[in-house]
């Protein structure tokens with residue numbers, strides 16, 4: 187489905203975040219998509235930083251996309267951020283000069299609802315952070331899922347191998363109540379949620395040596411990305427070895443180039459809220475024992491060469 191100029195409108199909810207930044211650069215490039223707004227969550231770091239980072243990235247990329255600040259905390263329970271991964275400011279603490287543009291006055295949740303009307307039935311939504319803003323939007327308007335053309339979420343760990351607690355992945359574990367509301371609302375509306383989970387991310391790592399070579403490119407995008415990602419790449423190399431993992435970039439690859447997905451599985455998925463060890467876990471009903479509908483489409487395998495090609499293009503390598 188297409189919008190003005192033959193492109194599909196795309197709204198990205200994000201908490202930049204080093205891997206969010208790479209995903210955003212990929213989205214800005216996608217010829218078949220028109221990024222109509224960035225709605226900003228708290229998550230990797232606090233909202234003031236994630237908003238500032240989104241505005242800065244737009245400036246670096248020369249993109250004049252409206253940026254809407256959203257909720258500054260999870261719905262119910264406070265949660266630790268991921269500044270140990272992304273830097274205290276979420277962009278590697280390089281001390282960049284702030285962007286000259288400001289965020290819009292309209293709240294992220296209201297922007298999601300408004301744009302779902304403007305582009306009813308066509309709007310693609312990609313969630314790269316905790317699901318707080320979308321959960322609030324769904325509480326304000328339960329008819330929202332019907333107007334969304336495609337919903338893609340980076341989050342969860344589909345066999346329970348998390349990255350924050352043993353079982354929870356960061357985006358879901360940061361605000362499990364929000365994630366629960368989102369998955370239940372889409373299931374109730376009989377709408378599919380596409381999921382790129384942390385375990386898929388682990389299967390699609392890039393060699394640090396390759397990434398370092400790409401990041402020598404001259405283009406301002408590569409220079410900026412090299413700087414903001416340096417600390418987290420060093421941290422990751424010490425922890426996970428040869429390969430670097432850009433979670434949100436994999437979700438965005440699924441959005442902009444779904445033809446390179448090699449295996450997808452549909453299953454029921456629910457979010458655990460009360461477990462003593464498992465709060466924030468995405469419980470996938472692999473054996474279909476619950477009788478619930480298969481409302482989550484899980485990315486299992488994506489063409490690695492195609493994924494890396496999208497990343498190189500986003501960084502203007504060559």
Ligand code: BDR
Pocket residue numbers: 203204205206230268271314315340349355356357384433434
């Ligand atoms: C997710 O958590 C965040 O730290 C990343 O930006 C990504 O969205 C990966 O678990």
Ligand code: CA
Pocket residue numbers: 200201202203205206230314315434
């Ligand atoms: Ca993110």
